[in-house]
Amino acid sequence: xxxxxxxxxxxxxxxxxxxxxxxxxxxxxxxxxxxxxxxxxxxxxxxxxxxxxxxxxxxxxxxxxxxxxxxxxxxxxxxxxxxxxxxxxxxxxxxxxxxxxxxxxxxxxxxxxxxxxxxxxxxxxxxxxxxxxxxxxxxxxxxxxxxxxxxxxxxxxxxxxxxxxxxxxxxxxxxxxxxxxxxxxxxxxxxxxxxxxxxxxxxxxxxxxxxxxxx
Numbered sequence: 046x047x048x049x050x051x052x053x054x055x056x057x058x059x060x061x062x063x064x065x066x067x068x069x070x071x072x073x074x075x076x077x078x079x080x081x082x083x084x085x086x087x088x089x090x091x092x093x094x095x096x097x098x099x100x101x102x103x104x105x106x107x108x109x110x111x112x113x114x115x116x117x118x119x120x121x122x123x124x125x126x127x128x129x130x131x132x133x134x135x136x137x138x139x140x141x142x143x144x145x146x147x148x149x150x151x152x153x154x155x156x157x158x159x160x161x162x163x164x165x166x167x168x169x170x171x172x173x174x175x176x177x178x179x180x181x182x183x184x185x186x187x188x189x190x191x192x193x194x195x196x197x198x199x200x201x202x203x204x205x206x207x208x209x210x211x212x213x214x215x216x217x218x219x220x221x222x223x224x225x226x227x228x229x230x231x232x233x234x235x236x237x238x239x240x241x242x243x244x245x246x247x248x249x250x251x252x253x254x255x256x257x258x259x260x
Contacts, residue, residue: 049065051260070093070257073255074218080106080112090111092108122216129191135204137188149173213240221240
């Protein structure tokens with residue numbers, strides 16, 4: 046962890062690396078790993094006892110902040126995300142087929158950016174929300190909770206690609222610090238997929254730990 050510490054002093058001639066934090070704690074921050082059932086009491090599991098501010102934490106046995114990769118249930122979060130994505134996609138397709146085609150918010154936003162005086166933000170938002178299907182969606186809050194506020198942006202293309210993309214988003218957080226000391230900011234579909242593939246390729250005894258940092 047030390048090479049990325051704001052407070053670290055580098056020795057003469059030592060390569061200077063980009064720094065990222067001034068203090069950190071082992072803490073899942075709401076993204077704790079599920080434990081493989083039956084291994085909740087394994088002493089190799091890690092559960093941080095404090096938040097960044099020093100407040101106490103109580104992590105349930107079914108979750109942990111880290112441990113050997115083989116004891117972390119990486120598949121359950123992905124499977125849940127994939128299942129929800131499939132339900133959302135199919136529910137939106139069934140609902141939207143009864144209305145004229147829906148344009149995503151990005152369509153109206155692009156018109157605003159191209160000519161903000163002639164097409165202001167308020168008009169862009171109004172035109173998006175008053176589309177027939179979007180107006181009807183407001184009357185179905187349970188469906189809106191499932192499909193989100195801009196379903197045409199995500200659930201109008203290829204089902205399998207959408208499900209895979211959503212599953213890949215279940216585990217990654219903002220960054221990955223690799224075993225060889227590389228700090229990778231995780232943003233975008235390809236990097237999130239790399240995050241998952243990297244974890245899956247680790248040996249079962251490799252320690253994987255969630256860290257919260259202040260930077």
